Structure formats: C-alpha cells, structure tokens
Amino acid sequence: MVKVVILGASGGIGQPLSLLLKLNEKVTDLALYDIVNSPGVAADLSHINTPAKVTGYLPPNDGLKNALTGAHTIIIPAGIPRKPNMTRDDLFKTNAGIVRDLAIGISQHAPNAFILVISNPVNSTVPIVAEVLKKHNVFNPKKLFGVTTLDVVRASTFVGEVTGHDSRDIRVPVVGGHSGITIIPLLSKASPPHSFSQAQIDALTNRIQYGGDEVVKAKEGAGSATLSMAQAGARFANAILNASVKGEAGIIEQSYVHLDADEDGGKQLKPKIDGLDYFSSSVELGINGVTKIHQLEDLTPHEESLLKAAIPELRGNINKGIAFIREDPKL
Template sequence: MVKAVVLGASGGIGQPLSLLLKANPSVTQLGLYDIVNTPGVAADLSHISTPAKVQGFLPADNGLEKVLTGAELVVIPAGIPRKPGMTRDDLFKINAGICRDLAAGVAKYAPKAFVLVISNPVNSTVPIVSEILKQHGVYDPKRIFGVTTLDVVRASTFVAEKLGDLSLSKEVVVPVVGGHSGVTIVPLLSQSSHPLPDGDHSELINRIQFGGDEVVKAKDGAGSATLSMAYAGAEFANAIIRGAFGEEKGIIVPTFVNLAADASGGEALKKELGADLDFFSARVEIGKGGVEKIHGLGKVTEAEKELVAKAVIDLKTNIDTGVQFVKGGKL
C-alpha cells in the first residue's frame, strides 16, 4: 500500500490526476500540495469511496514538509500550462524555478521516494530535479522518471484511428523514444504491435510529435492537454506502483531517465545513439528499486534512425539548459 503525493494538485493536470490516484486501490494515502485550493480539492476527493485517505496542504505552516513526510511516490505536475504560441522552451523560464524548489523539498523530506516529473519541459525539468537531489546528496537515478506516457497514449490512439478501429487503442503498443517535446519525440512505428499499411507516415509522426499543439489550438487560449496528461500520468504512476510495490514482473514502459540508472543498458543505448547523452526516453523495466533495465532501440528503419539523430541534437541542448539552470542559480 502506497502513500502518493501530488505537487501541483490544484491545477489543470493536478486535479484530474489526483482523482485518478484516489481511484487507484493501491493508494492508501494521498497527499496534495499547491499554492492555492488544496484543502478544498482534498475535501472533495475525500468523499469518494476508495481506500485512500486524502489530505491537502498549502505552503503555510510547513505544508510542503507535512505532505512529503512518509511519501513513497511523488508526482510533480506543478507549473503553468502552455498558451497559444508558447513553446515548451518558453515554459522553462517559469517552470524551472518551481521544479527546483519542489525538488529541494523532496530531497529534504522524501529522499527515498520515486519521483515522477510531469512539469514541462520534461527534457529540462528532469535534469533540474536530478541536479538538486545531487546537491543534497540523495540522488538515486533509478528513482527519478520523466513522464512521457502521453506520447505513447497518443501514438496508440492515432494508430488505432489510422486502422479505422478506436477499440484497438488499448491494445496498440507503439514504443516512443527520445524525449518529450517536438522532434525529440520519436514514435517507432515499425515496431507497432499493430502494423500500419506501407506508405508515408510522416503526417502521423508529426501529429504524435506535436499533438499538444493540436489541443492548445482547439482550446483557444483556455488551456492545454491537461486531461490526457492526467490520464497518462496516472497510467505511469500505476506502472511504478505495480512494478516497485507489487509482485508483478516484466513491466516495461517508455520514460525519460538518466542512462546511468542501468550502467550496462545505458552504455549500450549510447552506442546505438552514437551520442554521450545523460538522459533519454527509453523502454525501461521497472523493479523494486525503480529502474531495473534500460532497453535499446531495437530494430529501426533508416527513416527512424534519422528521426533519432534529430532528437539527439535537441536533447543535448534541453538537458544542458536544465543542468546549467541549477549550476547558474538564475534564469
């Protein structure tokens, strides 16, 4: 049984994510934290007839310490959402400081927790969280994850649409590697569990890579992909709960991790990439300690190799931006 904490629980992602975690029977304690409204969100969720006891905290009265004490799973969706015309890089200017401060709280009050980072841009915020934990001497790369599950969910849904049968969307499995923004998102359609007909799939790849823009445009200034991201975050959290806290074996999910979390698998993947990256979204096997094994790319097409090469270029910049933010101490 797990104590889960959501940092940023009152926001567009945080509220539906908290609802989905409350509905998870493996969660027996649910702590919520945000700068506003969390007591009310907690009161609302506490009326739901599932096992989790819910508590909501604000910054006052050491709220961050109280919510994180005893936490085993910490999910961080905190930050502002994207607005029309805003890139994930624009988001960095605001969300970097939020992640830095929350990571410091995790380091002090829940250093052994599994940390799931949703706050965008993930390619930079995961390195930020990692650097802060290093500064506090509590960094374990096996326990820090960037949540890229929305890219996987979109790929499954869009492929099912292409096949003309949305009922397949829960069955379709498409590995998505790289990162979690634009061209760093690389769907390996050649490895789809449900192959597509031969042809040019560039339009489908572009839709998977920039699906967030589709939602931002459709909401017309009223928000971003909050509901689908909450669903994806809850799915990934459940995978961690099943693999790290349950008895289930062989759970493999794509996630943005430090490749040092599995030295042999990480080094092998770096050779495949032809690049010395510290972080990459790969297929990761989850065990009791978190990252158990990092899997390689597998058999990819020439076109997919080109997509991976483009992703690596942007990833290097994104990762360095996060690291330098912490080392420089300012935006």
C-alpha cells in the same frame, strides 16, 4: 501503507490526476500540495468511497514537508500551462524555478521516493531535479522518471484511427524526449504490426510530435493537454505501483530517464545517442525502480533520421536544465 503525493494538485492536470489516483486502490494515503486550493480539492475527493485517505496542504505551517514526509511516490505536475504559440521550452524560466524548489523539498523530506516529473519542459526539468538531488547527495537514477506516457497514448490513439484497430490494444514505443522533434515514434515496432505507407508514417509522426499543439489550438488559449496528460500520468504511476508495491515482473514502459538507471544498458545505449545522459527509453520496472534500459535496435532509415534530428535538441534541453541548477546561487 502507500503514500502518493501530488505537487501541483490544484491545477489543470493536478485535479483530474488526483481524482484518478484516489480511484487507485493501491493508494492508501493521497497527499495534495499546491500554493492554493489544495485543501478544498482534498475535501472534495475525500467524499469518494475508496480506501485512500486524502489530505491537502498549502505552503504555510510546513505544508510541503508534511505532504512529502513518508512518501512512496511523488508526482509533479506543478507549473504554468502552455498557451497558443508557446513551445514547451518557452515555459522553462517559470517552471524551472518551481520544479527546483519542489526538488529541494523532496531531497530534504522524501529522498527515497519514486519521483515522476510531468512539469514541462520535461527534457529540462528532469535534469533540474537530478541536479538538486545530486547537490543533496540523494540522487538515485533508478527512481527518477520523466513522464512521457502521453506520447505513447497519443501514438496508440492516432494509429488506431488509421488502422481501424482498437487503440487500447495498440502499443507503439515512443522514445527520445517529450517535445517536438525530440519525440520519436517507432512505428516499425507497433504492436500489432502494420504496414504503413510513407505518407502515413510522415503524417502520424508529425501528429504524435505535435499533438499538444492540436489541443492548445482547440482550447483557444484556455489551456493545454490537461485531461489526457492526467490519464497518462495516472497510467504511469500505476505501472510504478504495480512493480514496486505488488512486485509484478515484466512491466515495460517508455520514460525519460538518466542512463545511469541501468549502468550496463546505459553504456550500451549512449554511443547510439551520441553520449546523451538522458533519453526516453523502453525501461523495465521493478521493486526499486528501473531494472533495465532496453536498446534501440533495427530502426528504419526514417527512424534513424528522426533520432539524428532529435539529438542536438535534446542535448540543448538537457544542458539548459543542468546549467540552471549549477549556476543557481541558492544551491
């Protein structure tokens, strides 16, 4: 039995994400939790003729506990969306508290589950979850992931538009973090290889880093990147399920992880990133989560400059998340 839990299932990301997971035949039990509307979303999805049983939970009557109990994989899109002129960091104050409370529930009721964090700002919310798990003595860095897959999806799409190749066949590693200048597209490692002009590199890098702003502006204040984020979240969840449930080997995705997830790989990577504990890296997945963190090798001078610019921002984001929990009187 494979139980997947979506925390924040009634929101702009949560609903399409729930639909995509209902269509994933590896899922046998889909539990939806939110502060409103989740039973209705569950009832709607339950009419789709795929194997997953769908249940919806609200906070009363131990709803969070019942949703989480027995979870294999937990996906967290909960929180408020970005609005025009709002950065991901502006979301911190509200979303940090939401993620903290959900992480407390996970530590108590599903400490061994895979945890996939979508809630922004991911650079800070993943450390928040980790610190909560540490306080409950259940932190397993191999099973905690910040979902940065949308940056990878965007890179494939935008490179396809420039090169004329089918974007489904394009892979561009995107490392670093999940906001603005912390997003580092490694265009020199695009597959299939392509020779870009410096003007193309600059334009693509900027668009990949700030693609979310493009959506927020186009929606004119009515929302942020919800549908594309749902697809990216479902894609990463499917990779986790393929590795952990089906036992498929050689699955490599980019994800924002604690570098203790691969002690040897993390130690090798840390000097390159000025000792950061969290970084979006190419990680190899296995039945127990992260099996290997791949190194940053043969970067171009341009990519080195992007890395140098990202590190101070990432450090500030990470420290902000850690401080939020360490200074929290509730914990």
